[in-house]
Amino acid sequence: MTAQSNPAGAALIRRGLAVTGVALVGLAGVYALALLATPAERFQGLAQKILYLHAPSAWASLMAFSLVGIASAAYLLLRDPRLDLFAEASAEVGLAFGVVMLTTGPMWGRAAWGAWWQWEPRLTLTLLLVLLFVGYRALRATIEDPEERARYSAVIGIMALVLVPFVHLSVYLFRTIHPQPVILKPSKPTLPWEMLRTLIGSFVMFTVLYVGFVTVRYGIGRAQRELAS
Amino acid sequence: MNETPATGAYMVAAYIVVAVEVGVYAFSLWRRARKALRSEPLEL
Numbered sequence: 278m279t280a281q282s283n284p285a286g287a288a289l290i291r292r293g294l295a296v297t298g299v300a301l302v303g304l305a306g307v308y309a310l311a312l313l314a315t316p317a318e319r320f321q322g323l324a325q326k327i328l329y330l331h332a333p334s335a336w337a338s339l340m341a342f343s344l345v346g347i348a349s350a351a352y353l354l355l356r357d358p359r360l361d362l363f364a365e366a367s368a369e370v371g372l373a374f375g376v377v378m379l380t381t382g383p384m385w386g387r388a389a390w391g392a393w394w395q396w397e398p399r400l401t402l403t404l405l406l407v408l409l410f411v412g413y414r415a416l417r418a419t420i421e422d423p424e425e426r427a428r429y430s431a432v433i434g435i436m437a438l439v440l441v442p443f444v445h446l447s448v449y450l451f452r453t454i455h456p457q458p459v460i461l462k463p464s465k466p467t468l469p470w471e472m473l474r475t476l477i478g479s480f481v482m483f484t485v486l487y488v489g490f491v492t493v494r495y496g497i498g499r500a501q502r503e504l505a506s
Numbered sequence: 507m508n509e510t511p512a513t514g515a516y517m518v519a520a521y522i523v524v525a526v527e528v529g530v531y532a533f534s535l536w537r538r539a540r541k542a543l544r545s546e547p548l549e550l
Contacts, residue, residue, distance in 0.1 A: 286542065287542075287543055290539045290542060290543060293539075294536065294539060297532060297535070301528070301532060304528065308521065308525075311521075312521070317510065319510050320510070320511075321511065321513065322510045322511040322512060322513035322514065323513050323514040323516075323517040324511075324513030324514075324516040324517050324520075325513075326517050326521075327516065327517055327520040327521075330520060330521065330524045331520075334524070373527070373528075373531040376527055377524055377527050377528065380520075380523050380524075380527065381520045381523070381524060384516045384519055384520040384523070385516065385520070387516060388511070388513040388516040389513075486528070490531070490532075490535060493535045493536075493539050494535060496539070496542070497535075497538050497539055497542045500542040500543070501542060
């Protein structure tokens with residue numbers, strides 16, 4: 278059997294690689310825009326530009342984890358293995374973006390707060406969410422029976438979905454030093470246009486990057502599963 | 507009058523770290539994708 282006789286997985290991989298390529302070029306454009314054409318913020322200095330990577334990676338990570346929860350709930354209802362496969366792919370990509378979020382955050386925090394880490398609600402809940410998905414991956418690696426693995430991991434995926442709104446709303450619900458959202462909030466964005474366009478561009482590129490990554494990862498899973506069956 | 511703090515080093519570090527992280531993950535996916543596309547005849 279060749280890649281051609283397994284069209285679903287192979288086609289998804291190729292499509293995903295193409296989207297990823299476009300997103301990586303777009304991300305390079307965001308870098309250029311942020312570093313060369315976006316003014317520095319007066320009170321934080323150049324470290325404020327970390328926002329253009331931190332906030333979109335947090336968005337991509339939380340979106341990925343939310344989609345894991347939705348796919349997991351759908352799996353428990355429909356028992357379609359493709360939903361479990363998608364959840365697995367989205368969890369891995371979400372973790373990759375989670376690493377970006379958790380490394381850029383402390384760098385900004387050190388510059389703005391004078392501390393790499395604060396045990397305050399937003400940061401603690403975010404760390405908990407990422408660790409939950411580390412556990413999710415570990416669980417998947419330890420259970421051999423595909424149906425049992427899908428069922429157990431779906432439960433964790435749904436638990437994580439419950440946690441996502443608390444992470445996003447924690448800056449409103451609790452007393453926290455983490456800045457409030459500048460785009461994903463009920464009122465209008467509060468950034469000057471030169472900064473806002475860079476941030477929006479980065480949000481778009483991280484979203485496209487998520488789509489590319491998850492399509493490739495899902496395609497790999499499909500190809501492997503089709504071969505195994 | 508407040509002076510703008512010199513925090514450029516954190517920005518440079520963050521942009522390099524993100525490029526490395528995204529690059530490493532993209533490369534890891536690309537390797538696995540290539541394997542999935544090419545190794546299929548060998549595995550059967």
